[in-house]
Amino acid sequence: MSVTVGIPRALLYYYYYPQWETFFNRLGVKTLVSRETTRGLLEKGLKSTVDEACLPVKLAVGHVLDLKDRVDYIFLPRIVSTARREYICPKFLGFPDMVRNNIDNLPPLLDYKMDLYRKGSSMYNLFYAVGRYFTRNPARIYMAYQASLKSLHSHYRDMEAGQLPVETGDKHNRKECDVTIAVIGHPYNIYDRYISMNMLKRLRDYGARVVTADNLPEYVLRAEAEKLPKQLFWTLNQRMVGAAFYYFNRPEVDGLIHVASFGCGPDSMTGELIERFARRCSRKPLLSLTIDEHTGEAGMVTRLEAFMDMVRWRLNLDNVAASL
């Protein structure tokens, strides 16, 4: 008899999925990832969350609903903190409770917490607690955990080598790109094809190479973010600011796009800081996009196209200037 654990394709899925999958599979547990986002899936989420929640949270609820009747458990760790003295966002702290109190007839939630806020804390607590559901043998849990760490690290290496979380192979960043665009945003916004309205693919179709914060090693992001007057206490936004500051100074990057969720608290702060930084210290074009469930595809396409025109125009201008 084999059990299935459901994993919502949302929130930090894009960072941790390889680790989670390896862990469960090593324990002989099947995993099922929710289907890719569709309008229908999103709409289910919208119905089960308060209006004021941000789009990513509503979407995550939709993904939980998508799994609800098809799995024995849902893996929904309470991600308190993934780095010392930092958080993701208050909503991540309460997410399992938001789900539990709004959806009836859920399969059991594996909602143990992952909390690396304090010095010396480890992810192992989470995996041990979850592993106990499926085996009584601590050594097996430990081995599965070690294997999962390996997957995680090779995932990181792939990203630093230029891959993005949702893709395989090298077919995407094609050689003949003439411009490079940095896309700065929460992973669950920019990598979800539906939510981002396929922004990454569109940019590539326009002939751009795309880079994100995840292509940079952690230490670079942190070093760059130190330009802020005070360290940010949100990990993802710290990564975003770090990446923005870094790419602003890279000659090979021709433009930046900042993607924020409508009503997102942390984004409202870091978006402001990035824009101010851009105005003070950089000549690179910056496009700020805010997305929510009502954002129209047509409008976004127009803005992207206009932005790409501007990037190219700038580039040509610089080339002319250089040849004089």
Place this chain on the structure above:
Amino acid sequence: MKIVYPHMGYMWICIKAMLEYLDVEVVVPPPSSKKTLLLGVKHAPEFACMPLKLNLGNFMEAAELGADTMVMAGGCGPCRFGYYAHVEHAILRDLGYQYQLVVLEPPQKHIGELLGKIKHITGHQSWRKVINGIRFGYHKAEAVDELEKTANYCRPREIKPGTTDRALQAALKEVIAADTPEKLPAARKRAFEIMRSVPVDRLRPVLRIGLVGEIYTLLEPFTNQDIERKLGGMGVEVDRSIYLSEWINEHLFLGLVKNKRSSKTAREKAVKYLGHFVGGHGLETVGNTVLYAEQGYDGVIQMLPFTCMPEIVAQSILPRVSTETGIPTMTLIVDEQSGEAGLVTRLEAFVDLLARKKQTGEVLA
């Protein structure tokens, strides 16, 4: 050095007392108003919450009065508030204001950290005097809280409409005027006499509503559109889940002052519905709702600024709390567009509902 700090309800009274006792020059910004908000909205990020916008407006208005040093509280997340001071400072700088910034962060381990910053502001005062100053400010906060609580009791019971509010203003004046710790007890006594002179009908039946939510919205009447007064006028006795002195005690003194209502019970009550703290007062919002239900209140109103993250978590859990405990709840979200008329209609509808529920309850009993 002319110090300015942003408004949050009557907090200015207690900080002003403390700083002036320490011979620091203080500029109290004009009370938050439409104009303050407009200034803030114009220059702050769109999705910043209302407190940030008002803070910004306060600082801009105070600059015209000669303030040159902004003092702000800080924090270490996950609520945005912890980063406000720096964003506000950056915006002001780009606008050409020459503000010096001092951030008072809630001490991580020891009250000494906070005292150090206070020492920086107060210059060469002795520790003893500084501590007396803090104590003085704190006692003023306590006095103000007591007056407000009395007013919340009197309002729904007053015989002539408006007497409570007039008395409250007069009483506050007494407390504000006391400029040394020695004068405070007498001033406090006079203030309470004023409040006691409000004729009330003690037997009048009233509804009781608990207010929960984000602290700035709870404390700042401009943001919550004077909700306590409005409800009082509708015959409701209001209990606010957090008062200034309680907040100071918990967050700045780390609970040093005993015998104060603390949020610990509330947090314990919340666990059933929300298993982890979520920043701000999200956990307390859930827990206090449970507490109010247990204490037989007729209803609970949650208030939050648009986009406030911890409160959104709480908001999405309150319906379940309400079904399980039977206490009706309502959520009010404030932003720069909230109109007065709309609020009054919603409050009236809610109060009506509570009144009807109470009646049927009594008939059945």
